[in-house]
Amino acid sequence: MKNLxxxxxxxxxxxxxxxxxxxxxxxxxDQVIQLFEGKFDSxxxxxxxxxxxxxxxxxxxxxxxxxxxxxxxxxxxHLILLALIYQLKGSLSIGDVKATLTIINDKLLNNELDLxxxxxxxxxxxxxxxxxxxxxxxxxxxxxxxxxxxxxxxxEELEQVMMIASMVNLSNMxxxxxxxxxxxxxxxxxxxxxxxxx
Numbered sequence: 001m002k003n004l005x006x007x008x009x010x011x012x013x014x015x016x017x018x019x020x021x022x023x024x025x026x027x028x029x030d031q032v033i034q035l036f037e038g039k040f041d042s043x044x045x046x047x048x049x050x051x052x053x054x055x056x057x058x059x060x061x062x063x064x065x066x067x068x069x070x071x072x073x074x075x076x077x078h079l080i081l082l083a084l085i086y087q088l089k090g091s092l093s094i095g096d097v098k099a100t101l102t103i104i105n106d107k108l109l110n111n112e113l114d115l116x117x118x119x120x121x122x123x124x125x126x127x128x129x130x131x132x133x134x135x136x137x138x139x140x141x142x143x144x145x146x147x148x149x150x151x152x153x154x155x156e157e158l159e160q161v162m163m164i165a166s167m168v169n170l171s172n173m174x175x176x177x178x179x180x181x182x183x184x185x186x187x188x189x190x191x192x193x194x195x196x197x198x
C-alpha cells in the first residue's frame with residue numbers, strides 16, 4: 001500500500017495531553033476546549049470535526065463521568081479525566097466510559113489515588129502501544145499483500161479494502177475484550193435498585 005506511511009504519519013497516535021500541557025491553575029471551560037483543540041487539531045479526520053465542545057463537557061458532567069467542578073473551573077484532575085474520556089470514547093460507549101472511570105472518581109474523592117502518577121503510567125503504556133502499533137500495521141500490510149496476491153486480481157484497491165477489514169476486525173476484538181473487562185468491574189448499585197429502608 002503506497003500511502004500507508006503517510007496515513008500512519010497523519011494519525012497522530014502518539015499525541016496525548018501530558019501533565020506538562022496542563023497548567024497548575026484551574027481553567028474555565030473555554031480554556032479547556034482551547035487546550036484540547038490545540039493538542040488534537042492535527043489528528044481530526046476533517047475540519048468540521050470537534051475534539052471537545054461545551055455540550056460534550058456538560059454531558060460528561062451530567063453523566064457523572066467526573067467529580068463535580070467548583071466555581072465553574074476545571075482542576076488538573078478534571079483535565080486528566082477529560083483526557084482519559086477523550087481516549088476511551090473512541091471505542092467505548094459513554095456508559096462503559098463511566099463504568100471504567102467510576103473507580104478512579106471514587107478513589108479520588110476518598111484520597112486513595114495519585115491521579116498524576118496513574119496518568120503518567122497510562123501515558124507510558126500509550127507511548128509503547130504507539131510504537132507497537134506502527135510495527136504491527138506494517139506486518140499486517142505485508143500479510144494483506146500476500147493474501148491479495150493469491151487472488152486472481154492483484155489490485156491496490158483490493159489491498160486497501162482488505163487492510164480496512166483486517167484493522168476493523170482487530171479493533172473489534174480489542175473493543176470486545178475491553179467490554180468484557182468492564183463487565184467484571186464492581187458496579188455501583190443504582191438508586192432504583194437499592195432496597196428501600198423501613
